[in-house]
Amino acid sequence: MKDCSQCVVRNRAICAGLLPDELSALGQLGRKQMVGRGQTVVWEGEESLIVANVIAGVLKVSMSMADGREQIVGVVFPSDFIGRPFGKDSPYSVTALTDAELCVFTRSAFDGFSREHPELEHKLLRRTLEELDRAREWMLLLGKKSAGERIATLLLEMSTRLGEQGCHADINSLNQFDLPLDRQQIGDLLGLTIETVSRQLTKLKSQGLIALPDRKHVIIHDRSRLTQLAMAA
Amino acid sequence: MKDCSQCVVRNRAICAGLLPDELSALGQLGRKQMVGRGQTVVWEGEESLIVANVIAGVLKVSMSMADGREQIVGVVFPSDFIGRPFGKDSPYSVTALTDAELCVFTRSAFDGFSREHPELEHKLLRRTLEELDRAREWMLLLGKKSAGERIATLLLEMSTRLGEQGCHADINSLNQFDLPLDRQQIGDLLGLTIETVSRQLTKLKSQGLIALPDRKHVIIHDRSRLTQLAMAA
DNA sequence: CGGCGAGTTGAACGTAATCAATTGTCGTGG
DNA sequence: CCACGACAATTGATTACGTTCAACTCGCCG
Numbered sequence: 001m002k003d004c005s006q007c008v009v010r011n012r013a014i015c016a017g018l019l020p021d022e023l024s025a026l027g028q029l030g031r032k033q034m035v036g037r038g039q040t041v042v043w044e045g046e047e048s049l050i051v052a053n054v055i056a057g058v059l060k061v062s063m064s065m066a067d068g069r070e071q072i073v074g075v076v077f078p079s080d081f082i083g084r085p086f087g088k089d090s091p092y093s094v095t096a097l098t099d100a101e102l103c104v105f106t107r108s109a110f111d112g113f114s115r116e117h118p119e120l121e122h123k124l125l126r127r128t129l130e131e132l133d134r135a136r137e138w139m140l141l142l143g144k145k146s147a148g149e150r151i152a153t154l155l156l157e158m159s160t161r162l163g164e165q166g167c168h169a170d171i172n173s174l175n176q177f178d179l180p181l182d183r184q185q186i187g188d189l190l191g192l193t194i195e196t197v198s199r200q201l202t203k204l205k206s207q208g209l210i211a212l213p214d215r216k217h218v219i220i221h222d223r224s225r226l227t228q229l230a231m232a233a
Numbered sequence: 234m235k236d237c238s239q240c241v242v243r244n245r246a247i248c249a250g251l252l253p254d255e256l257s258a259l260g261q262l263g264r265k266q267m268v269g270r271g272q273t274v275v276w277e278g279e280e281s282l283i284v285a286n287v288i289a290g291v292l293k294v295s296m297s298m299a300d301g302r303e304q305i306v307g308v309v310f311p312s313d314f315i316g317r318p319f320g321k322d323s324p325y326s327v328t329a330l331t332d333a334e335l336c337v338f339t340r341s342a343f344d345g346f347s348r349e350h351p352e353l354e355h356k357l358l359r360r361t362l363e364e365l366d367r368a369r370e371w372m373l374l375l376g377k378k379s380a381g382e383r384i385a386t387l388l389l390e391m392s393t394r395l396g397e398q399g400c401h402a403d404i405n406s407l408n409q410f411d412l413p414l415d416r417q418q419i420g421d422l423l424g425l426t427i428e429t430v431s432r433q434l435t436k437l438k439s440q441g442l443i444a445l446p447d448r449k450h451v452i453i454h455d456r457s458r459l460t461q462l463a464m465a466a
Numbered sequence: 467c468g469g470c471g472a473g474t475t476g477a478a479c480g481t482a483a484t485c486a487a488t489t490g491t492c493g494t495g496g
Numbered sequence: 497c498c499a500c501g502a503c504a505a506t507t508g509a510t511t512a513c514g515t516t517c518a519a520c521t522c523g524c525c526g
Contacts, residue, residue: 063373067465071376073369084366086359091366118351125358126319128365133317133324135368136306140296142375143304143424147514183473191376196514198474215473215523232300380482416505429482431506448491448505 003027007103012079013053014123022117029109035096041104042083042094051083051110057100058180062188063092072189073135075180077161081127085111097180142191150190151200152230155210155218175220182215236260240336245312246286247356255350262342268329274337275316275327284316284343290333291413295421296325305422306368308413310394314360318344330413375424383423384433385463388443388451408453415448 004010004027015023032055035041042050044063054076061074061082073092076082084090085107105113114120141153163174179186183194190197204210209226211219220226237243237260248256265288268274275283277296287309294307294315306325309315317323318340338346347353374386396407412419416427423430437443442459444452453459 061369063369065373065377065464069377071373073372084362086362087366092369115351115355118354121351121354121358122348125354125361128358128361129317129319132361132365132368133320135365135372136294136296136325139306139368139372139375140298140304142372143421144298144302188376193515194473195475195516199514202474231298426483427505428484428507432482435506 007055009053009055009079013103014081014120014127015053017119017123018117022119026113026117026120029113030103030105033102033104035100035102037096037099040093040095041102042090042092044091044093045089048084048087048090048107050104051081051085051107052102052104054078054080054082055101055103058097059100060095060097060181060185060189061092062095070188071191072185073138074131075161075189078165081124083107085114085124097185147190147192147196147200148203149230149232150192151186151197151204152226154186154190155204155220156223156226156230158218159220175223177218178216179218180216240288242286242288242312246336247314247353247360248286250352250356251350255352259346259350259353262346263336263338266335266337268333268335270329270332273326273328274335275323275325277324277326278322281317281320281323281340283337284314284318284340285335285337287311287313287315288334288336291330292333293328293330293414293418293422294325295328303421304424305418306371307364308394308422311398314357316340318347318357330418380423380425380429380433381436382463382465383425384419384430384437385459387419387423388437388453389456389459389463391451392453408456410451411449412451413449 004015004023007013007015010016015026018026030053033041033052035057041052041059042048056078059076059082060072061076062070062072064070075097076094082094082102084092114124141150145153158179159174159177162177181189183197186192186197187194192200201210201212204226205212209220209222209229211221213219237248237256240246240248243249248259251259263286266274266285268290274285274292275281289311292309292315293305294309295303295305297303308330309327315327315335317325347357374383378386391412392407392410395410414422416430419425419430420427425433434443434445437459438445442453442455442462444454446452
């Protein structure tokens with residue numbers, strides 16, 4: 001990779017905070033890679049060969065059962081880190097939900113580099129702790145929330161996480177976004193079927209809390225009521 | 234704390250691998266604390282004041298909703314690490330399921346120490362990555378598995394995690410253990426009600442796969458069939 | 467205009483939740 | 497040692513939520 005100093009996620013990814021010479025050394029190890037929507041870059045159960053920073057796009061992290069049932073266990077956005085460092089095999093797959101751009105490292109090179117650069121490991125630790133918090137929050141959703149609560153939670157979560165991306169000229173952009181997931185994927189993320197997802201979305205629409213101009217676009221009209229719905233019956 | 238060199242979890246906890254002088258410096262910061270069954274040492278939503286290594290006993294990590302619904306998002310055993318470093322508030326509670334013994338640090342002291350000792354942070358990172366793997370595995374369970382599959386998975390998971398504890402003279406100890414959870418807690422961990430937990434256990438018993446001599450004790454008779462049950466319909 | 471895939475809507479079903487009653491277990495005190 | 501009370505667990509009957517199966521609609525592209 002030529003130059004990290006112009007990277008669009010340089011201030012938010014785990015590379016942030018590295019000294020200039022450290023950054024250029026890391027840059028030598030990485031290469032940019034474009035991945036198309038639907039393309040899988042890490043395979044569940046396979047040897048963990050690569051890790052990467054997400055520069056652009058949205059990807060899903062998923063696990064599946066022998067008979068094909070699939071659970072999405074994470075959604076990653078620009079500046080997030082993907083892959084499983086320090087482990088022989090990857091316990092999950094990573095697949096692009098939109099066209100995406102990655103900054104890819106071989107796992108062995110990254111593992112070695114990070115052991116020699118505590119600041120990088122520290123950033124990675126913080127990120128992993130945050131990811132664990134999110135995973136546990138989602139366990140609460142999957143274990144205890146009703147279908148309606150799940151959908152409301154998803155919309156709010158997507159709103160904030162997509163919102164963290166750019167700096168927003170207007171507040172409205174928080175309440176208006178494109179879902180990077182289709183109905184099946186929403187179901188796989190929430191532990192519901194497409195039919196239930198569809199019905200719950202229709203319900204929210206008919207209650208006037210949201211609008212759905214097209215299949216991907218969401219407009220949140222009543223954020224506070226949606227928040228109430230997300231947290232209690 | 235006097236002396237880490239005699240600690241029963243010294244080879245397995247994150248302290249393992251520290252140099253002797255590092256270890257004694259860390260030991261100065263920690264103190265042993267006994268906690269009784271049912272006692273909570275970290276509160277969800279409160280300031281994250283302490284972190285700790287588990288020396289003995291079993292504890293649950295849990296999150297709850299405004300109306301009281303509770304989800305257990307983790308179960309921790311001796312040598313495991315608890316608490317939320319590098320974060321103002323703890324997003325979850327930690328409560329003893331059995332009488333337990335902890336090696337407690339103030340979070341601020343631990344945060345500072347670990348930033349100066351990359352080896353410690355590295356161990357913590359590996360552990361956090363493993364915990365994240367487990368959380369995601371559990372998301373698959375909560376999102377996609379049937380009640381029967383969940384119970385089978387739990388029994389196997391408990392068997393192996395309790396088994397990692399001691400070195401076993403005989404193989405049978407893997408197939409025979411005491412559940413540190415009551416039925417309500419099993420329900421809160423699996424996203425089921427006590428009644429469903431009870432019915433599924435009774436079913437496994439009547440099929441001869443397991444025996445339940447008393448409320449806590451479990452004997453696994455047919456491990457392979459239980460494994461099959463845990464993974465597919 | 468036709469056909470295909472994604473999404474929505476409807477009807478019937480099934481799994482687990484809920485409500486309710488009973489049994490079992492453990493700790494305490496007679 | 498047994499009787500008692502309190503709580504945990506089991507079992508049964510009913511309900512409800514989400515799933516499943518199926519038909520239909522919409523938008524898009526050839």
